[in-house]
Amino acid sequence: MGYGYGMMGGWGGFGLGWLFMLVWWALILAVLVGLIRWLFTGHSGDSGARSDSKRHLDILKERYARGDIDRETYDRMRRELES
Numbered sequence: 001m002g003y004g005y006g007m008m009g010g011w012g013g014f015g016l017g018w019l020f021m022l023v024w025w026a027l028i029l030a031v032l033v034g035l036i037r038w039l040f041t042g043h044s045g046d047s048g049a050r051s052d053s054k055r056h057l058d059i060l061k062e063r064y065a066r067g068d069i070d071r072e073t074y075d076r077m078r079r080e081l082e083s
Contacts, residue, residue: 056081 060081064074 053081 057078060069060074060077063069064071069077
């Protein structure tokens with residue numbers, strides 16, 4: 001008679017089931033928001049292309065600064081990368 005968890009399942013009568021339900025829905029919402037953000041910002045081809053182009057221009061500027069290429073080659077390659 002005095003053993004076991006009783007009717008409340010061992011939670012001391014506080015009924016914390018609502019808390020677990022709230023955490024569950026918050027988790028589902030966080031996953032959905034993360035998935036939507038990833039789909040709309042993670043696969044954006046423009047941002048990747050811009051960063052690659054900028055990186056290539058930086059490399060080109062470094063090569064020109066080191067004297068690896070002349071001004072004419074630098075200008076021609078810069079125009080090709082910017083188009």
